[in-house]
Amino acid sequence: MRNVRKSKFLWASAFIISLGIAGCNIFNPTESINIKDNDAEALTYEGYKKIRNNEYSEAEYYFNKAIAADSNYSQAWFGLMKATLNRMLNGTQETNVFSLLAYVNASRDSKVPFSGMSDETAAQLQTTIDSVNVIADQFIKRDKAGQTDSIVTYKSFSEGYMVLQMMKTMLVLRKTTADMNGCSLQKNQDNSCDMASVLNNLKNDPAEAVESFNAVFKTCEESPESMTKMFDSYLQGFDNLKEDAQRTAVSSMCGALAKETEDAKNNEDQQAKTLNIIIGQFGYSDIMDDDGDGCVDEEIYDGEDNDGDGEIDEDVSDKTNEIVYDNDIILKNVTAGKTAIRDLRVVKKAGPNEKYTTVDIDMNGIIIANGKNEAEKDRELENEWKFVHPKYQDRVASDDHRFVFAAGLGFNPQKLPFEEFIAYKRAVAKDTHYPPSYNLEFRKKYIGGCWANYNEQRFMKWFEGRN
Structure with a gap:
């Protein structure tokens, strides 16, 4: 019998990988676009110029105007997500993509998600993710309904979107550790907190955790390549399938878990069952x-x-x-x-x-x-x-x-x-x-x-x- 895996922080390695995967889309503020002469495109171009100059509030202004001029213009929606993300990540001096990576690296050793992050920064990060999600969810709904020009699609930035949902889940786990004996949120401080306890403690207040996992699994269903790249160790039962079959199987698996979590949002008994399933799949x-x-x-x-x-x-x-x-x-x-x-x-x-x-x-x-x-x-x-x-x-x-x-x-x-x-x-x-x-x-x-x-x-x- 194989030994039970003694894991460090659950999401840490996957998060580090995913930042690299997502670096070419929503987390990268420096992309350029081809411009044309109509108003939405010109306004969007101005928005991207502002992003390149780190003028994120001004960029948001232009992207919002572009969307008002043509709500189908996908590059404006995408730019608005980027501008909002970067403006709000810079809301405190200690938060940006690189500092997030440092927090996750610290979490790998401490087993506490985002260890060393102040409560103020955690709150700012939570607000950032929620704000970007509001925009992203509107765009995703339009994209699925065929109400965009399809130059940028949900699939094209789904890996970056999944990173946001992973961060949201990490913040839920961080909050869980706050009232647990032996857990510390302070950087470099030893603690006896273990991931099994952290995850199972979610069942004491499961609604927020279920919602966060729901967003992760929905994204995985749409873009199973993301889950395959980040979580190959969790693909038990699918690892011997060939590429296309594995992609379909992972999508279906994530779809089933997305439905489980969706059904559980307003059902307390279902929430506990659903978290049991997810925690069991992580090995805890x-x-x-x-x-x-x-x-x-x-x-x-x-x-x-x-x-x-x-x-x-x-x-x-x-x-x-x-x-x-x-x-x-x-x-x-x-x-x-x-x-x-x-x-x-x-x-x-x-x-x-x-x-x-x-x-x-x-x-x-x-x-x-x-x-x-x-x-x-x-x-x-x-x-x-x-x-x-x-x-x-x-x-x-x-x-x-x-x-x-x-x-x-x-x-x-x-x-x-x-x-x-x-x-x-x-x-x-x-x-x-x-x-x-x-x-x-x-x-x-x-x-x-x-x-x-x-x-x-x-x-x-x-x-x-x-x-």
Whole structure:
């Protein structure tokens, strides 16, 4: 089994790469354009002259006038984004593209995003990104509707746009660390903050994080090359696909995650589930029962119901587990235009990485690492990490994608309407303080699932690390 990757700051390396990728578009203020004689073009030309002279407010004035003269003129929109970005990045003495790079480099070592950045600068950067996004989002909407001249398109600056969304996500993570013990935002100050804690802490206030991730995945869906360049280590399952197929698969994957985050914006329960999926894909699952069924990280991200409770991907484990994908079937699905997660995450077999050998998924008191001999370890591996139907085709034919541990579980013992049963699960998932509002007998009676395997000692253990 491979060792679990010990990562530094999550976005740092990708951000540094992406600044180089994006250097030729939205972050570069010095491009010139060919001018013509009509007003919009002449005004736009004047705007670019002002940018080259670092006169960003004046540039914004000319670009806004150009857009008023001809709202289809794409180069004016693009210039307005550049001028606004550079004017606002210069809003404090310490903020520009090069200083951002320095902050990210510091974050690589400290594990705290934008470490060393003052609160004033962070607030200024947040305002900058929001302001540029307002312009970019208007332009993107027009571009998709065919309401521009298509000289500049969303695709042509999508990598720079993704950098903005990455920065926004980094600021959300930075804010998360502010109230965490052991985390420091001060430059060169040692801290014990770890990325798993930072990411999972987002679930305490998930709305802003979901919105930020949504912008990243939407951009990736439109321009999957950006994600492929920046996040190749996260393309598990697609790394053996050829270029065109990989591009399509990455776009579809990002599209699925974009839809997940879009649907979650106004749904608190969906937000927690969505963040679980994203965090699991980054390799930082929290190894807790997040959905209230008593089972721990019982799902893999495959768009299927692995525990038989009627929900899909509601409490996923790390993608760093020993999961083998069926690339042949994935390629056929991609070629056929299928875009659902179940078609992009076709699993041949699954097993635990080293970290998960100490996880008792079904809470029956037995873990793989405690096996007295290899036969016992193999038996528990068989019980918790093998599919009821080992062959994928058999799983599809029987519509049964459960793991063996789930075959003996009985969910919803009272046969409640599904919505009522799920409501109980949600309530139990949030019942994290001891003494609980819902005792063990209640959980066994109305939810079932892995709660059937609990005794009082294991029930007490369920509350560890939650408060």
